[in-house]
Amino acid sequence: MSDIRHIVFDIGRVLIHYDPEIPYRRLIPDDAQRRWFLENVCTGDWNIEQDRGRRWEDAEALLIAEHPQEEENIRGFRRHWHEMVPHAYDDSVAMLETLIDAGHDVTMLTNFAADTFAEARERYTFLNRPRGVTVSGEVRLLKPDRAIYDIHVESFGLEPAATLFIDDSEKNVEGARDAGWQAVHFSGAEKLRSDLAGYGFAV
Template sequence: MTENHHIVFDIGKVLIHYDPELPFSRLIPDAAKRKWFFDNVCTHDWNIEQDRGRTWEDAEAMLIAEHPGHAENIRNFRRTWHEMVPHAYDDSVAVMERLIDAGYDVTMLTNFAADTFGEARERFSFLKKPRGVTVSGEVGLIKPDRAIYDRHAATFGLEPSATIFIDDSRANVDGARAAGWQAVLFTGANRLERDLQALGIS
């Protein structure tokens, strides 16, 4: 087995909680109307383009032109973003910090809009502890596209076969494996520790 030198963490739903329902359960109290809004207006596909680098101004203008009656809540998606990320997963953060303290090379690879990542990094100081980070919104590439894994490996001098990637998305885990990395699907800190031990990380 190749010795594992590099450990790469995703951020959202691995190190910090993310849930757009948190503010919108207040803004659109009716569950059916709220579901319609997320299914038809501020959709996952719309939001992920900000992770790819589209500005919020352009994103909002496009949607408001299509759904003028929902203009206020379209703007509220960015306005209330801070409420969508209320806390860190302390147990996962502890795993990451322990790996750093043990001398492992730890970096991060995340689908994140550039401006909201800057906000998150100021709120959650542990995001400054790894050696570095590739932010999709800053490089114009997004998981699970092969190019962002190759970009991260080249930027930080990682040997793909000696790299372990941790992500809560099966598609992103599969993307890492297609790029020649090892990868584990994150479902919780306890399982993560067992998965890392199985890969020789203690």
């Protein structure tokens, strides 16, 4: 029997696809220009601050002041965000729902802006099935900061050593382990199925 009593899923690139390049293939058709924009203007480091709780208005104003000629493309990030999450990973969702239907305790811990997460929850109703979720943009902390794992434990009454975390980011997996959790790196449905089986969960 597994010692795991709590299973915690990340969301982006584990349950739903995320690719910020998708709308920009239309907005900036030239490959080199698009790559420059995403590497130098609307970067991952810029976007993660919205996941930490920064308002989109403030984030846009910051970049527009630095790159006024790119204003429309900068505003396009939030405006076309829904295109960046085009589909769920059906196999991962099936495992999530199988675990829930079997009576296991399932929650979610995600780096996500509060407003875009609310939109995702409306589009992907399976995100409402777990017992609850800690959203970085709401608590203003990011994985792999130790504090966000501790907040999740406290919020949902988890025992760290009896908690299994699933995330596509190696550093977030390491963050969970540093917080005393068990954790596995997500790289696809078949590996996740195998990892869960190793802990005694048939999905």
